[in-house]
Amino acid sequence: MNCDGCGKEETVVHLTKMVDKEVRSLHFCHACAAERGLDPTTFAPSSPLSDFLAQMGGEGPAPAPAVKEVPEACGFCHLTFAHFREVGRLGCPHCYTSFESHLRGLLRRVHGGSQHMGKVYLTPDPTQGERLRRLEALRRKLVRAVEAEDFERAAELRDEIRTLEPVGG
């Protein structure tokens, strides 16, 4: 995305504002943002999530001891945790491991837990645990398919369960 100021550099500040009852999005690079007095580190939070994030580590409970282990920035996309707290969006899949301990606390507060209980996605080389959790999820689905009399789907699920089941098990 090009800067709305100079048209060249990569943008770091994304501003949404109302102009004549219309929402307009503006994007600026560091230099152009600074010229307009827009400091990317002091933006007022604009969504409930960023409000929530802004409170974290502020007046909220004392940060967990794990804080020290959290890197300044994600090694893959270079998003800093401070920037994440402003925008409320993570930069890439690696951010979840880079900021894992910080995020675990956040996710518990937002969702009431941090352990995924839904579909298990099998990576090309799944661990035994992943395999078993996927089996469990597929069996639950099979029961639902049978209850709903969706026998075509049930047959597909049964075949998939067979391919995952340990031999002789």
Add this chain to the structure above:
Amino acid sequence: MMDGFPLMPDLGLAWLDGSGEHADIVLSTRVRLARNLQGHAFGPRARVNDREAVFRETQGVLPRIQLLEDAVMQPLGELSPRTRKLLLERRLVSGELVGNGDGPGRGTAVVVSPSHPLNVMVNEEDHLRLQALLSGLRLQEAWGLVDRLDEELGQELPFAYHHEFGFLTSCPTNVGTGLRASVLLHLPGLVLTKEIGKVLEGLTQVGLTFRGLYGEGSEVVGNFFQLSNQTTLGKSEEELVDHLDRLVRQVIQYETQARQVLLRDASQVAEDKIWRAYGLLRFARSLSFEELMNLLSGVRLGASLKLLPGLRVYSLNKIMIFTQAAHLEEAAGKELSPSESDLHRAAFVRRILSTEGAVAPDPQTPNSPGDPAE
């Protein structure tokens, strides 16, 4: 994959057909899954090469996805602003995908299936947003469809997944299942009896959130409320969908009770207001979209209560979608000023109601309340 995307006037409109359970109260059911590909920055932080790679990888696997065998993958940048707005008005793409003012970002596309009520947004906030959109209350069916699409796509594309946090998304409020199930409800009874505040407050306490007709940040128009799950992590997809389904059924029951109260305590007033709303729609020469939506709400209530015999939910759904700005311009084949839009809107409504409208009952029915003959 087929070409000729802009030439299909009914594309993606199956959700209008008025089928499905409680279709008079539940306009539509939507289930969407947010998915991202490994190795690329998420939408808001993605560079041009990330966005183009996501586009190419998705395009490359589509021919192998059975559920999308006749689907069209349309880059949004190749469409005229009006066509993009048409897709937005049909609720097939989000405002974010279309781009606010600046036009769509690089690599944004929508995959629309003509034979299944499924579509995929590419390069939105998340790399992929898979969604099923159906008429009426059909949460399990919508989930089943989008689940199958997800299974197929997941075998071909490397999704970003974490052993603890589940499917990874740009916003941590979507992580885990990435699932947002939502139901668009018409609740005039609860609004008129002033019970709606209590009901919505109760729903937010049990993990649901509500929005207006056009999703996040939109206002409530025409007594339409979109209810959806608030959290996405810590529960299975089935639990999230079943929880919403149970609560929506409860809301429908409250709405039905509120309507009975209206009919019991104010039947003449209600019937009069409904027929007046119908009369205005049937004969008005100029209608703003807001006025139309308010009148349509009364008429929809009348159709649901069988006070407007012969009027079908499908006709009302059709009016709602085809009287939006871009649809009117598409039909007129030119740009329309707001006042011209109002004229075209009223003309469209008159045309539909003249052929598909209500059949007025005989006003001299002997047992009519307040009939002077009694």
